[in-house]
Amino acid sequence: MSKWALVLVSFLSSLYLSNAYKVLFISPLPSKSHSILGEGVLNHLSRAGHEVTYIASIIPEKPIKGVSVIDVSDSVKLPTGMMNLKSIMDKTQSNDLFNMMPALMNMSRNTINNDGVKTLLSDKTKQFDVIIAEWMFNEVYAGFSGVFNCPLIWLSTIEPHWMVLQLVDEIPNPSYNVDSLSSNVPPLTFSQRLLELGLQIFGKLIQIFYTSGVEQEIYENHFVPHIRNRGYPVQPIEELKYNVSLVLSNSHVSMGVATRLPPNFIPIGGYHIDPVVKPLPKDLQNIMDNAKHGIIYFSMGSNLRSQHFPTEVKQELLNMFAELKQTVLWKFEEDLPNLPNNVHILKWAPQQSILAHKKCLLFITHGGLLSTTESIHFGVPIIGIPVFADQFVNVARGVKKGFAKKVDLSYTMAKDLRVAIQEMIHESRYMTKIKELSFIYHHRTVSPGQELVHWVEHVIKTGGARHLRTPALMTPWYQKVYLDLAIILLIIIIAIKYIFRYICCSNGNKVSASYKKKQN
Ligand SMILES: *[C@@H]1O[C@H](CO)[C@@H](O)[C@H](O)[C@H]1NC(C)=O
């Protein structure tokens, strides 16, 4: 009996082992929200029994089973002051493509140049079954798939847009697919369509004249020697870039715009949210349970700090909150003097557990994608105060969908916020809308976490999921618009014209020649 049990155990464990894959996951952006997305990936892969090597600059607080970390925080730093609310309000800094692309390129280079990463690259005993890399405005990490000679999956942290779609399909039409940095929401007006076309052309020019050159240089210096060292064929980086197996996209149609996607583009928005809500700390649970008129939760996220609001703005916000009947939970990093009775400061806020509480009526947020995802997941309408990056478009989409109101970041925002709060509390349509979207969000065949694991395993088990690649990727643009046919038709038309002219003229010559003969 015990012998059979032993056989069974060893059989089961061999099954288990044969299903444990080795994954290299590159997500070095030193930003809290990106690390939350990163840890979501780690948790799902770890629970599925896989081993992950994680290149990151924010390390998980608790070790995760099967995960080993290569810490690149020494090499990768955000430019200082980038996330300061006051300097953004005073417009002393900007965040356009011109500054962002080189900074992100630098980050990629510094990651690859990190000692731990270099050791990994040169260690010939290291093998991976798949590489997952966070897409951040360049494709230089495609070099990793050359070094380890295995399939590559991009993790795209925002809604589908042309820069990632072009890697697995074709560039979508800008008249109804907006740029990742744009805050337009389709249907677009004439001037918006013009702007989107301009953004696409501008972005493409930057890719052609800046990004691809730097990528080439980084690839040659930092990847090619390792590829040679391992004896694998050295492919051009352009080849590796368009040889992606899959894109996992932190998006879902309930939050964004319905976009045509190729079969290897998988939306998994919401995967970072644990289906089991953690219990609230006792004191917070008490405050929320006893809030007679409901709760308003206010948080500017983990990168921005409410602390950096100008002093007068903080005071006006407090005065305005004091007049409300509702209880306000404000995620704030320091103690505030003269706090009104209905306002509670949270230095650390268990956001998902707060949003999950049935008394939570309204969420005032910067509109980051994680916060808007959580608001739909838990069905709490939002007031968005967007500050940078995709926050503008997330809030704009929320406004268009009807579950959000926008308030501009400004020195008079307390006044605008009061108006917005009154409207959202007194009109039920915002709550109705968010409940509708929340239903759509949850009504999927499987959870986004299961989807994530399934598709990563699918790529590995099918040797790179070549069957999912659309032929659109391999068809050159001139063939798509039938330029070759147009040229052939043109040649035929010209040829026919010449033939006719030749026949006519030579007949005419003969006629006139015979006429001349007669005359003589
Ligand atoms: C790029 O990174 C290096 C090393 O961290 C740093 O010294 C340099 O200033 C950065 N350059 C840009 C343009 O961000």
Ligand SMILES: *[C@@H]1O[C@H](CO)[C@@H](O)[C@H](O)[C@H]1NC(C)=O
């Ligand atoms: C593209 O990736 C697949 C695996 O996903 C691999 O078999 C193939 O060799 C790669 N092609 C090139 C040109 O790198």
